[in-house]
Amino acid sequence: MGDDTTHSSQNTDPWRGRYADRAAGMVASEVRALFAVASRPEIVSLAGGMPAVGALPLEEVGDMMAGLVRDRGAEALQYGSAQGDASLRESITEVMAREGIDADPDDVIVTVGSQQALDLVTRIFVDPGDTVLTEAPTYVTALGVFAAYQARIEHVPMDEHGVVPEALDEHLTRLAAAGRRAKLFYTVPTFSNPAGVTLAAERRPRVLEICRRHGVLVLEDNPYGLLHLDAGPTRALRADDPEGVVYLGSFSKTLAPGLRVGWACAPAAVRAKLVLAAESAMLSHSAFAQLAVDRYLRTQPWDEQLKEFREMYRTRRDAMLDALSATMPPGVTWTRPAGGFFVWLTLPEGLDAKAMLPRAVGARVAYVPGTGFYADGSGTANMRLSYCFPPAERIRDGVRRLADVVGTELSLRDTFGRAPASAPDQGPQTPAPDLA
Amino acid sequence: MGDDTTHSSQNTDPWRGRYADRAAGMVASEVRALFAVASRPEIVSLAGGMPAVGALPLEEVGDMMAGLVRDRGAEALQYGSAQGDASLRESITEVMAREGIDADPDDVIVTVGSQQALDLVTRIFVDPGDTVLTEAPTYVTALGVFAAYQARIEHVPMDEHGVVPEALDEHLTRLAAAGRRAKLFYTVPTFSNPAGVTLAAERRPRVLEICRRHGVLVLEDNPYGLLHLDAGPTRALRADDPEGVVYLGSFSKTLAPGLRVGWACAPAAVRAKLVLAAESAMLSHSAFAQLAVDRYLRTQPWDEQLKEFREMYRTRRDAMLDALSATMPPGVTWTRPAGGFFVWLTLPEGLDAKAMLPRAVGARVAYVPGTGFYADGSGTANMRLSYCFPPAERIRDGVRRLADVVGTELSLRDTFGRAPASAPDQGPQTPAPDLA
Ligand SMILES: Cc1ncc(COP(=O)(O)O)c(C=O)c1O
Ligand SMILES: Cc1ncc(COP(=O)(O)O)c(C=O)c1O
Numbered sequence: 001m002g003d004d005t006t007h008s009s010q011n012t013d014p015w016r017g018r019y020a021d022r023a024a025g026m027v028a029s030e031v032r033a034l035f036a037v038a039s040r041p042e043i044v045s046l047a048g049g050m051p052a053v054g055a056l057p058l059e060e061v062g063d064m065m066a067g068l069v070r071d072r073g074a075e076a077l078q079y080g081s082a083q084g085d086a087s088l089r090e091s092i093t094e095v096m097a098r099e100g101i102d103a104d105p106d107d108v109i110v111t112v113g114s115q116q117a118l119d120l121v122t123r124i125f126v127d128p129g130d131t132v133l134t135e136a137p138t139y140v141t142a143l144g145v146f147a148a149y150q151a152r153i154e155h156v157p158m159d160e161h162g163v164v165p166e167a168l169d170e171h172l173t174r175l176a177a178a179g180r181r182a183k184l185f186y187t188v189p190t191f192s193n194p195a196g197v198t199l200a201a202e203r204r205p206r207v208l209e210i211c212r213r214h215g216v217l218v219l220e221d222n223p224y225g226l227l228h229l230d231a232g233p234t235r236a237l238r239a240d241d242p243e244g245v246v247y248l249g250s251f252s253k254t255l256a257p258g259l260r261v262g263w264a265c266a267p268a269a270v271r272a273k274l275v276l277a278a279e280s281a282m283l284s285h286s287a288f289a290q291l292a293v294d295r296y297l298r299t300q301p302w303d304e305q306l307k308e309f310r311e312m313y314r315t316r317r318d319a320m321l322d323a324l325s326a327t328m329p330p331g332v333t334w335t336r337p338a339g340g341f342f343v344w345l346t347l348p349e350g351l352d353a354k355a356m357l358p359r360a361v362g363a364r365v366a367y368v369p370g371t372g373f374y375a376d377g378s379g380t381a382n383m384r385l386s387y388c389f390p391p392a393e394r395i396r397d398g399v400r401r402l403a404d405v406v407g408t409e410l411s412l413r414d415t416f417g418r419a420p421a422s423a424p425d426q427g428p429q430t431p432a433p434d435l436a
Numbered sequence: 437m438g439d440d441t442t443h444s445s446q447n448t449d450p451w452r453g454r455y456a457d458r459a460a461g462m463v464a465s466e467v468r469a470l471f472a473v474a475s476r477p478e479i480v481s482l483a484g485g486m487p488a489v490g491a492l493p494l495e496e497v498g499d500m501m502a503g504l505v506r507d508r509g510a511e512a513l514q515y516g517s518a519q520g521d522a523s524l525r526e527s528i529t530e531v532m533a534r535e536g537i538d539a540d541p542d543d544v545i546v547t548v549g550s551q552q553a554l555d556l557v558t559r560i561f562v563d564p565g566d567t568v569l570t571e572a573p574t575y576v577t578a579l580g581v582f583a584a585y586q587a588r589i590e591h592v593p594m595d596e597h598g599v600v601p602e603a604l605d606e607h608l609t610r611l612a613a614a615g616r617r618a619k620l621f622y623t624v625p626t627f628s629n630p631a632g633v634t635l636a637a638e639r640r641p642r643v644l645e646i647c648r649r650h651g652v653l654v655l656e657d658n659p660y661g662l663l664h665l666d667a668g669p670t671r672a673l674r675a676d677d678p679e680g681v682v683y684l685g686s687f688s689k690t691l692a693p694g695l696r697v698g699w700a701c702a703p704a705a706v707r708a709k710l711v712l713a714a715e716s717a718m719l720s721h722s723a724f725a726q727l728a729v730d731r732y733l734r735t736q737p738w739d740e741q742l743k744e745f746r747e748m749y750r751t752r753r754d755a756m757l758d759a760l761s762a763t764m765p766p767g768v769t770w771t772r773p774a775g776g777f778f779v780w781l782t783l784p785e786g787l788d789a790k791a792m793l794p795r796a797v798g799a800r801v802a803y804v805p806g807t808g809f810y811a812d813g814s815g816t817a818n819m820r821l822s823y824c825f826p827p828a829e830r831i832r833d834g835v836r837r838l839a840d841v842v843g844t845e846l847s848l849r850d851t852f853g854r855a856p857a858s859a860p861d862q863g864p865q866t867p868a869p870d871l872a
Binding site: 012013014015016018019020021022023026027028050051053054056058059061062063065066067068069070073074075076077078079080112113115116119123124125126127130141144145148149183215217243244252256257258259260267268269270272273276277279280281282283284285286287288289 | 448449450451452454455456457458459462463464486487489490492494495497498499501502503504505506509510511512513514515516548549551552555559560561562563566577580581584585619651653679680688692693694695696703704705706708709712713715716717718719720721722723724725
């Protein structure tokens with residue numbers, strides 16, 4: 001299946017038939033070509049998950065980096081340890097403390113974004129055929145990682161309060177009855193990508209209890225936690241179960257993805273294995289990137305910066321929610337995120353978000369269709385809208401254009417019975433990095 | 437096997453028994469603890485493979501980075517493409533042209549050091565139980581990668597002119613007769629780590645022909661090619677077989693490992709799969725690191741810098757070779773590298789390099805024992821000595837101390853029959869990154 005969706009001309013591939021089985025699970029997203037078109041300036045992209053790094057004080061950041069090379073170049077330009085810089089790991093424990101986590105710097109391993117942490121955790125836990133449970137919809141590139149390790153991905157439903165504990169318990173009980181056990185439960189409990197929902201406080205201890213009872217490791221992916229737009233920070237799952245949770249964090253959304261600094265915080269034995277896996281995967285992460293992030297945290301007004309980011313994203317979120325209320329036809333519903341980057345929209349019966357995308361791009365607005373966020377072909381009626389990157393005015397324009405497209409689809413549906421459907425979904429796919 | 441050699445207290449690991457099978461192949465090096473001791477300043481370390489980045493013009497590099505953030509910060513701090521920055525990929529083709537390679541920027545994918553490229557190539561080609569052939573001794577962390585993907589690692593002997601083509605042909609013929617086929621032939625043909633030898637020009641077409649005939653992909657790992665100390669650059673294997681070779685390159689040794697910029701140059705279909713694997717592994721590499729390397733190459737006098745590096749390493753190599761000749765007892769032999777970082781030393785009959793290491797550290801000199809560079813327990817009489825990092829005077833001191841230790845071992849051997857042996861080897865192990 002991988003072979004006919006990659007870019008290369010497979011007919012002339014001299015290595016065809018020689019790839020590992022897992023390479024078949026690495027599939028390029030079908031909508032990728034469309035997004036190349038969607039990057040044209042006249043199109044409002046509500047598709048990308050790129051943070052607004054233009055808001056950083058570039059002059060100061062540049063000076064800081066120059067100082068870093070001048071003062072500590074021999075270290076910043078050299079190989080570092082595979083676990084990551086000790087001073088940065090200490091700073092990271094302070095970042096996590098904002099969400100109630102009491103961790104030791106030794107519990108932390110620094111990774112190339114939290115994406116690499118996802119890869120490494122899966123690498124040490126998942127054999128081909130092992131089951132990984134995820135809430136759904138969920139982060140598309142996590143599905144890609146699980147698929148690349150040939151996991152059997154199964155979903156647990158979520159509602160506007162996050163994953164449904166009863167459904168999780170039932171699913172795990174059903175697996176046990178069938179003689180199977182999930183290795184991981186993957187969740188983005190706070191300001192989720194793509195659903196834009198947060199696991200309710202009262203559900204959190206229940207989710208932990210259920211996973212503990214079934215012997216399943218919780219993989220808590222939390223890149224958006226500090227981008228809370230209404231209330232203060234949410235208490236992390238890891239804060240209440242240090243042995244049962246591997247927590248993933250990232251500076252991609254709260255500082256800059258271009259340095260690729262993320263981390264995992266894990267129980268000691270798991271952390272030790274992650275370090276060995278990281279050495280094999282890349283020897284060590286960039287000492288420069290790590291020292292730069294640490295110096296930024298220790299010398300620059302990060303809290304002010306976070307406040308600015310939050311204000312900006314709040315304005316953009318409100319612009320999106322207001323425009324949706326003002327323009328969307330009846331029958332369209334969407335989530336109301338209290339933080340993070342994303343709104344999850346559901347089209348009325350009979351409409352197909354993937355089939356509609358070319359027409360939306362024709363109307364100069366882009367989004368990510370919902371099917372990519374499921375491993376089971378669900379999500380045809382859904383789309384992810386992100387408010388992180390375009391300014392508020394562009395967001396309003398984009399939503400207005402989108403509402404027009406939906407309106408036209410609805411009248412097509414009412415005339416012809418239903419709008420044209422898209423091709424059946426192909427399971428986990430790899431989007432371009434800026435769409436993840 | 438993995439479980440009892442990692443640092444963690446496995447008795448209390450709540451996830452014991454839940455790891456993937458491949459995690460058993462991730463084993464910490466037993467000599468790691470010793471090297472923590474060996475980093476004390478009074479000890480001359482001939483163990484590490486760290487390049488002499490202190491020789492870089494730190495002031496200029498710092499200014500360049502500040503300029504990069506100032507001029508192009510919104511791009512440098514943002515997510516990039518998974519294949520890597522297009523301008524850097526163009527620069528990389530020019531770097532490879534120095535070794536006779538005619539490649540298109542589209543053939544290149546930028547990776548987190550060439551280590552990540554090794555990981556990704558193995559990921560897309562190697563299923564558990566697949567055979568990977570390597571020359572021996574070979575790069576220890578490559579063995580670690582192959583082991584982590586549960587490959588069956590087999591060795592082909594090399595001599596002072598590199599891998600022996602007849603032995604390669606025979607081995608592949610033997611595999612075919614047994615109904616097996618190797619997926620990869622991994623080689624460091626130029627200034628190898630750890631052997632310090634270079635594949636002779638007349639052998640190169642033969643190696644390519646043999647691998648082509650047997651349908652085996654050549655994985656050419658070449659981080660040291662531009663650090664030629666006697667003659668000009670060597671023509672790469674990839675230069676003569678673009679479809680049969682995946683070439684790995686790196687700026688770790690010719691510029692700075694702390695930015696973690698390496699690459700793979702691969703046939704189109706392979707490259708496409710590598711990009712998908714890279715997205716899954718890390719979304720994208722650091723845009724900042726890539727733009728910094730590209731800006732360095734385009735605006736700074738890299739050729740002058742390379743010349744300086746070469747002069748420095750030539751002085752150090754000569755210091756090591758002279759000191760070895762002047763001080764080593766009869767019966768000790770070693771290679772004479774024409775480039776790169778390493779000398780491979782063979783002890784006389786009855787001496788064991790791993791068993792001797794604690795005594796060497798006691799005498800304030802460190803090296804890497806030879807067994808780690810084989811997957812089959814060979815190398816007990818060998819050690820790798822690196823001349824890249826300590827200044828010439830320190831190298832001379834270190835070699836002198838080492839010669840004393842060897843002399844003492846020899847008299848022990850002559851008195852007691854043979855020197856104490858070390859424990860049997862455990863196969864591929866992961867060293868600390870700075871020892872790789
Ligand atoms: C839920 C989630 N996890 C992980 C990541 C990976 O981010 P990074 O690798 O940049 O830290 C993202 C990025 O979009 C994300 O949304
Ligand atoms: C032969 C060889 N290959 C690959 C590497 C990895 O280097 P990097 O990942 O820094 O490019 C090294 C580093 O020591 C090496 O010696």
